[in-house]
Amino acid sequence: xxxxxxxxxxxxxxxxxxxxxxxxxxLGGLFGAGVGAARMARQQARVAADFGALAxxxxxxxxxxxxxxxxxxxxxxxxxxxxxxxxxxxxVLVTAELTVEPLxxxxxxxxxxSRAGPLRG
Numbered sequence: 001x002x003x004x005x006x007x008x009x010x011x012x013x014x015x016x017x018x019x020x021x022x023x024x025x026x027l028g029g030l031f032g033a034g035v036g037a038a039r040m041a042r043q044q045a046r047v048a049a050d051f052g053a054l055a056x057x058x059x060x061x062x063x064x065x066x067x068x069x070x071x072x073x074x075x076x077x078x079x080x081x082x083x084x085x086x087x088x089x090x091x092v093l094v095t096a097e098l099t100v101e102p103l104x105x106x107x108x109x110x111x112x113x114s115r116a117g118p119l120r121g
Contacts, residue, residue: 030103037102038110045112048078049096053116056085056092060117067092083111091117 056071068085075082075096084095095113102108 034102034106037100038108041098041100041102041108042110042112044078045080045096045098045110046114048075048080048098049094049112049114050116051075051078052082052085052096053092053094053114056087056094057090057116057118060087060090060092063087084113089117091115 052071052075055074056067059067059070064085064087067087068082071085071092071094072082075094078096080096080098082094083097084093086093093113093115095111097109097111099107099109
């Protein structure tokens with residue numbers, strides 16, 4: 001008959017396998033991107049907390065309000081949010097939080113705490 005082909009038992013199984021392997025690669029890439037974004041957010045939160053604590057320690061002699069206000073400015077400039085700020089003697093303890101959305105619909109928060117003050121020795 002005209003128009004009919006003999007497929008010889010091939011019904012497209014290789015195409016389905018190739019699509020499945022491609023899907024596994026795409027999902028693996030998305031997972032890797034999500035993990036990388038979360039690790040980067042954690043590092044950014046650490047940097048924001050470190051810089052905020054250092055900036056706050058520079059104003060520790062004034063009072064807790066001035067130290068924490070300066071720490072909040074620096075934390076915000078680094079893209080994070082100040083969660084807690086406390087003056088302990090001349091040490092400033094700062095906790096910063098950074099929210100990241102590594103994948104659409106998946107929101108995570110990374111927090112970091114840092115302490116800064118004068119050198120003791």
